Amino acid sequence: xxxxxxxxxxxxxxxxxxxxxxxxxxxxxxxxxxxxxxxxxxxxxxxxxxxxxxxxxxxxxxxxxxxxxxxxxxxxxxxxxxxxxxxxxxxxxxxxxxxxxxxxxxxxxxxxxxxxxxxxxxxxxxxxxxxxxxxxxxxxxxxxxxxxxxxxxxxxxxxxxxxxxxxxxxxxxxxxxxxxxxxxxxxxxxxxxxxxxxxxxxxxxxxxxxxxxxxxxxxxxxxxxxxxxxxxxxxxxxxxxxxxxxxxxxxxxxxxxxxxxxxxxxxxxxxxxxxxxxxxxxxxxxxxxxxxxxxxxxxxxxxxxxxxxxxxxxxxxxxxxxxxxxxxxxxxxxxxxxxxxxxxx
Amino acid sequence: xxxxxxxxxxxxxxxxxxxxxxxxxxxxxxxxxxxxxxxxxxxxxxxxxxxxxxxxxxxxxxxxxxxxxxxxxxxxxxxxxxxxxxxxxxxxxxxxxxxxxxxxxxxxxxxxxxxxxxxxxxxxxxxxxxxxxxxxxxxxxxxxxxxxxxxxxxxxxxxxxxxxxxxxxxxxxxxxxxxxxxxxxxxxxxxxxxxxxxxxxxxxxxxxxxxxxxxxxxxxxxxxxxxxxxxxxxxxxxxxxxxxxxxxxxxxxxx
Numbered sequence: 299x300x301x302x303x304x305x306x307x308x309x310x311x312x313x314x315x316x317x318x319x320x321x322x323x324x325x326x327x328x329x330x331x332x333x334x335x336x337x338x339x340x341x342x343x344x345x346x347x348x349x350x351x352x353x354x355x356x357x358x359x360x361x362x363x364x365x366x367x368x369x370x371x372x373x374x375x376x377x378x379x380x381x382x383x384x385x386x387x388x389x390x391x392x393x394x395x396x397x398x399x400x401x402x403x404x405x406x407x408x409x410x411x412x413x414x415x416x417x418x419x420x421x422x423x424x425x426x427x428x429x430x431x432x433x434x435x436x437x438x439x440x441x442x443x444x445x446x447x448x449x450x451x452x453x454x455x456x457x458x459x460x461x462x463x464x465x466x467x468x469x470x471x472x473x474x475x476x477x478x479x480x481x482x483x484x485x486x487x488x489x490x491x492x493x494x495x496x497x498x499x500x501x502x503x504x505x506x507x508x509x510x511x512x513x514x515x516x517x518x519x520x521x522x523x524x525x526x527x528x529x530x531x532x533x534x535x536x537x538x539x540x541x542x543x544x545x546x547x548x549x550x551x552x553x554x555x556x557x558x559x560x561x562x563x564x565x566x567x568x569x570x571x572x573x574x575x576x577x578x579x580x581x582x583x584x585x586x587x588x589x590x591x592x593x594x595x596x597x598x599x600x601x602x603x604x605x606x607x608x609x610x611x612x613x614x615x616x617x618x619x620x621x622x623x624x625x626x627x628x629x630x631x632x633x634x635x636x637x638x639x640x641x642x643x
Numbered sequence: 644x645x646x647x648x649x650x651x652x653x654x655x656x657x658x659x660x661x662x663x664x665x666x667x668x669x670x671x672x673x674x675x676x677x678x679x680x681x682x683x684x685x686x687x688x689x690x691x692x693x694x695x696x697x698x699x700x701x702x703x704x705x706x707x708x709x710x711x712x713x714x715x716x717x718x719x720x721x722x723x724x725x726x727x728x729x730x731x732x733x734x735x736x737x738x739x740x741x742x743x744x745x746x747x748x749x750x751x752x753x754x755x756x757x758x759x760x761x762x763x764x765x766x767x768x769x770x771x772x773x774x775x776x777x778x779x780x781x782x783x784x785x786x787x788x789x790x791x792x793x794x795x796x797x798x799x800x801x802x803x804x805x806x807x808x809x810x811x812x813x814x815x816x817x818x819x820x821x822x823x824x825x826x827x828x829x830x831x832x833x834x835x836x837x838x839x840x841x842x843x844x845x846x847x848x849x850x851x852x853x854x855x856x857x858x859x860x861x862x863x864x865x866x867x868x869x870x871x872x873x874x875x876x877x878x879x880x881x882x883x884x885x886x887x888x889x890x891x892x893x894x895x896x897x898x
Contacts (some may be wrong), residue, residue: 313700448726498756499748504734505746511697512733514728515715517750573737 324492324575328485335481339474347473351545353586354480354568355538360578361487362534363563367502368572370527371507372422375560376433379440380410380532382554384539386444389457389549392467394450397563399468403540410536411529418528421523425510434557441555456550459543470543476545483541484579487534491575503527504573571618609625616641646709648673648836649725654693654703655860663689664814665860671838672807676831678868679840682881685862687840688730691692695722695727707805722752726803728794730810730840734782737739738795741765741778747800767802772796772826782882788819795826806834812843824849848872856880 335354335427342350359381367373391402420431444451453459461470494500505513514520522531543549562585570581588607590601605629612636615622626632647670654667664686665675671677681687691699694705696717704713707723709786715723726747733742744765746757755761769775775783782793791811798806817889820843827850841847847854848868855865858880864871872878 317806489815496758498758498761501738501746501749501758502719508735508737509733512729513746515695515697515721515729516747516797517718517721517731517752518718518746519718561699567648619892 303412308534318614321496328488328492332481332485339477341626343399344473344493347477348593349586349590351477351480354477354484355542356582356586357484358487358538359535359559359563360478360566360582361491361575362531362538363560364491364567364572364574364578365494365503365534366524366528366531367564368523368567368574368578369494369503369507370516371503372425372528372529373430373564374433374528375430375557375564376435376492377535377563378555378557378560379433379437380535381539381542381552381559382410382437382440382444382551383413384410384536384555385543385549386451386457386539388540388543388592389459390450392544393457393465398468398583399540399544402414403537403544407533407537410534410539411551412531413530415525419521419523422524434560435486437555437557437560441551444551444555451551453504454551456548461547471544474542478540479541483538486537488575488579489528490534491578493574499523499526507573507588532573538582565608568618569608570617571620571622574624576621577618577620620631645673646706647671648708649694649708649838650706651694651703652706654690654700654705656689656693656779657701662860664693664857667857667860667862668703669855669862669865671836672834672882673804673865674736674831674834675852676721676827676837676839676850679838679852679855679857680842681857681863682846683879684859687857688809689860690857691727691807691838691840694720694807695725705777721801722799724804725807726801727800728791728798728808728811729811730813732794734785734793734797736781736783738782739759739778739853740774740780740782741769743782743783743793744768744796744800747797753803758796765796768796769822771799773822787814788816791815791823799830799895804833805838806830807838807840809840810842811839812846813842843871847891 305322321339339347353631353632359377363374363377387409392395392399393407394499398404417433417436421429421436424432445454447453448455460466494503501517501592502513505516505518506523510520539554540634543554566577566581566585568581570579570583571577589600589604592603615637617625622637626637632635652668654664656664657661667690669677679690691833696719697713699714700740706712707720707725710723712720712723712734712765729892731781733745741762742765745758745761747765748761748885749758755764758821766775767776769778772795774789774796777789782790785793791814793809795808808827812820815823824846827837827839832848839847839850851868853865854868854871856863856871856874856877863876863880866876
């Protein structure tokens with residue numbers, strides 16, 4: 299026995315060590331990025347700190363959208379519904395039920411996951427555009443529901459989380475606190491995406507994305523996998539919405555169920571590279587950064603310029619930056635024009 | 644005697660007014676290779692889809708190992724040990740050939756849970772179908788013959804007891820057909836029950852123990868390959884009445 303295992307082991311060790319190193323690299327980079335983000339905090343003045351906090355928020359939501367839209371291929375255009383539900387649940391829980399923020403946060407995630415499960419079971423039977431439109435409808439509908447329940451939600455006048463005095467169940471976290479909170483959510487979502495990407499679960503989702511009939515023929519319970527993914531995505535967005543509500547103190551239905559938030563998630567993922575871990579992170583950081591830069595330097599034209607940049611990016615890199623770089627490295631073809639040709643013709 | 648591995652009872656499917664498959668009843672005992680032939684539009688692919696759950700039957704029953712699996716979802720059928728290939732190959736693009744095969748190893752009944760283990764096991768399956776050297780390639784780059792081998796490897800990754808092959812030899816060159824036949828024989832020796840749907844008549848006769856002929860959605864006849872091929876109704880269905888009449892005048896003409 300000992301002699302028979304020795305020979306192959308010698309042959310295997312160098313490659314498996316290289317494999318281990320390659321597998322460990324993303325985790326190391328992630329850790330470095332996390333430490334970098336923590337170190338960065340002390341270097342920012344408060345306006346910058348708020349901007350970076352918003353970037354973290356969108357990193358978390360883009361990664362969450364990418365689970366269902368990128369990995370599984372079900373483009374949800376109603377993802378903001380989990381944001382709004384999480385936010386309103388937290389506001390109501392803290393102001394009316396006197397729960398602490400931390401309890402409300404976890405419950406908001408669970409509410410997001412449960413709602414995703416309930417709407418996912420019927421809606422995830424729809425494919426392509428039908429799913430997109432149905433989810434959009436759910437989000438728009440939920441906003442109207444919230445507006446029309448003024449007793450609970452304050453209706454169109456909004457609802458305020460108690461942050462001072464005896465009613466405050468959890469002291470307000472302030473700029474520094476929210477920076478750390480949203481950084482933690484961003485890190486959590488990237489971690490989840492990283493774990494999903496290399497796992498059995500993630501490969502099952504990719505198979506569903508490519509061909510659902512073939513995936514089912516390989517023994518994949520497609521319905522269960524899709525609903526689980528939608529729930530996981532709803533969980534993360536619910537956490538983000540909850541944190542946002544606490545940060546904003548007073549929230550309104552128009553903002554919490556704003557379709558723009560969904561659109562931003564989609565654009566960030568598409569530009570960065572859907573179905574990858576790094577893509578949504580990259581897309582969220584770059585788009586928020588560029589958007590903020592333009593807002594400061596071209597007050598009147600910034601939306602116009604941002605739109606133009608997005609259009610050009612999508613035309614040149616329809617598969618997203620990360621996917622483009624991967625393919626280019628594999629084929630040695632870096633030309634953007636060749637890339638356009640490959641995806642447009 | 645144990646139940647046949649697959650049995651259908653009056654299985655049927657309507658698409659609007661069209662009866663694609665009607666009242667099809669047959670049984671496949673364990674270890675047999677059953678060939679299914681029939682002209683275009685005879686309902687061969689629909690029949691496969693009814694067995695695997697990709698199309699829900701509008702009547703009749705499907706029994707796998709004597710267990711009623713009528714209308715069960717495709718993943719449940721796959722986990723019950725029934726694997727299939729698709730007539731139009733359905734590789735998972737954006738994954739390597741090796742990863743394509745690993746999917747089945749992950750998700751079959753009692754499948755493995757760790758991707759790296761599944762990838763190693765996938766190499767063995769690729770070896771078996773003769774494309775071990777293509778593991779790293781994207782499936783879109785494969786030529787037809789290799790794409791069909793990948794389709795077969797994906798099915799074998801499920802460790803099936805019953806394998807449904809939907810036209811795995813269509814579009815292959817002459818020289819590529821013999822290795823495929825050899826592979827089917829090898830699988831059969833390993834105890835896998837196989838249903839072969841095929842247009843290439845010579846191929847199906849060479850591997851089948853029994854042949855079932857579908858015509859306009861119904862079972863025209865079934866039996867040993869030789870009997871079936873000399874059956875006048877089969878020749879009519881395939882080659883038209885006039886050919887059958889001419890052949891009838893010289894009954895010893897070679898098939």
